[in-house]
Each structure stands twice: as C-alpha cells, then as structure tokens.
Amino acid sequence: MNAKARAGLLATVLAVVAFGGGVLAGCTTSEPSGGSGIGLVNKVTTQEGVAFTLYVGLADADTGAQELSFDEAKALATPLVSATGEGYTVIEAQGGYTDDAATHLRKRFHVDNNDMVIEKDIHFYSFCEHHMLPFYGTAAIAYIPNGEVVGLSKIARTLEVFAKRFQLQERLTAQVADVFMEELKPQGVMVLIEAEHMCMTMRGVKKPGTKTVTVVTRGVFDENERLQNNFYRMLERR
Numbered sequence: 001m002n003a004k005a006r007a008g009l010l011a012t013v014l015a016v017v018a019f020g021g022g023v024l025a026g027c028t029t030s031e032p033s034g035g036s037g038i039g040l041v042n043k044v045t046t047q048e049g050v051a052f053t054l055y056v057g058l059a060d061a062d063t064g065a066q067e068l069s070f071d072e073a074k075a076l077a078t079p080l081v082s083a084t085g086e087g088y089t090v091i092e093a094q095g096g097y098t099d100d101a102a103t104h105l106r107k108r109f110h111v112d113n114n115d116m117v118i119e120k121d122i123h124f125y126s127f128c129e130h131h132m133l134p135f136y137g138t139a140a141i142a143y144i145p146n147g148e149v150v151g152l153s154k155i156a157r158t159l160e161v162f163a164k165r166f167q168l169q170e171r172l173t174a175q176v177a178d179v180f181m182e183e184l185k186p187q188g189v190m191v192l193i194e195a196e197h198m199c200m201t202m203r204g205v206k207k208p209g210t211k212t213v214t215v216v217t218r219g220v221f222d223e224n225e226r227l228q229n230n231f232y233r234m235l236e237r238r
Helices: 003-007 070-082 101-105 152-163 169-183 225-236
Strands: 010-019 037-046 049-057 088-096 108-110 117-128 134-144 148-150 188-197 212-219
Touching: 049 070, 070 088, 101 152, 101 169, 117 152, 117 188, 117 225, 134 152, 134 169, 134 225, 148 152, 152 169, 169 188, 169 212, 188 225
Parallel strands: none
Antiparallel strands: 010 049, 010 088, 037 049, 108 148, 117 134, 134 188, 188 212
C-alpha cells in the first residue's frame, strides 16, 4: 500500500459514553490480536457528573482492514458499561488522517549532481499507540538524489505528518523512508530516529534517559557500507 493510500485510511470505532462509570474508572487499555478491540478510555468531569468514553477499534492498526463488526464491538463493550447502572450511549463513528506526506515531496528542484543530502537533529513529538503516552526525540534523514531534490523544510514536514499520529517508533522510521522512495524516487534513503519513551521513563521499568534508536535503509544504502559510514560520520560533525 502506498503512502497516499495509507494517509486516506478511515479508522472506524465504536464509542460508548457511560455516566458514573465505576467499572470503567478501573479499566485499563488492552490490545487483542490484530490490533482491534478496546483501546482507550477517556474521562471527562463536568458539573453534571463524570462521563467515561470507551473507544473500541474495529480495524487493524497496520492494514486498516476491518476485523470486528459493529455488533461484535458492542458485545465487547456492553458488559463493561452496563455495570455502571446509570445508562450509556453507543455511537458508531469514522475518522482518519487528512495530511498526506506525499504532498510535501511533490515540489522538486533539478540538480546537476547527486551528492548525499542529510538533514539531522530534526526534533519531533509523537504518541505511543500501545501505552497512550508521548515519545519524543530527533531524527536524521539522508537521501541520494536521482536528479531532483526537495526543499529542506519539506523533509521535516514529512516526518511531522507521520509523527502526529498514534505510532510505533519502528513504523515511523520505515514510513519516512518509504514515502521518500515512493514519491521522490531517489537512489537511496537512510533514516535514523533516537527517542525517549515516557512509557519507559514514568511507568514500568522507570528508566529516565533511556533512548531507543531505530535505523532504516532503502535503495543504495541497503548494502553499501561506505554510504552508511558517511552518514554516521556526518551525524558526528558539529
């Protein structure tokens, strides 16, 4: 599936709004097989009382293919909300991401040489889809042109499109590399992301300062150790 298709995927969810919500107050997120199922409980306090919204995803997070029917999702959620004893409302909703990374790579400039282009220390913030907590850090993106380059700001904007979603760092790194290959069609791309995950610093093992590094190579970077070493040397320069 190309980047354009991914950007247009609709995410279908079942939203159940329960008032009072004694059971939901203790409900934690879970992740059934395939990525669909109960994923998020949101609490809102108003003058009228406390309302909990339980979101049940119907589609696979990676493929976008629907795995649960509306009735199956309702059957998952109803036992939780009916125990509150104060009533609930069931809503079927659709939504999706409207920003398409490909649009930022369509304005290109001709170049007479095909030397490596690197943009590094690109700061970003994203949101872990497993724990509903932020992760943040920096990215370095390099590519070998094939006669065309894009504006420098477009490199950072491309990263932002994918970062401003529920994400996995591994997927984020690959998505950036793949959209460059699909849209710009360079000779090769290399992406390195280093990030700190709040799910490791404020919960679980509680190891602040721990960084996760992911690297993806495409095209000529895949098996060319000299190009990879040039990339790493450029990252060390200040």
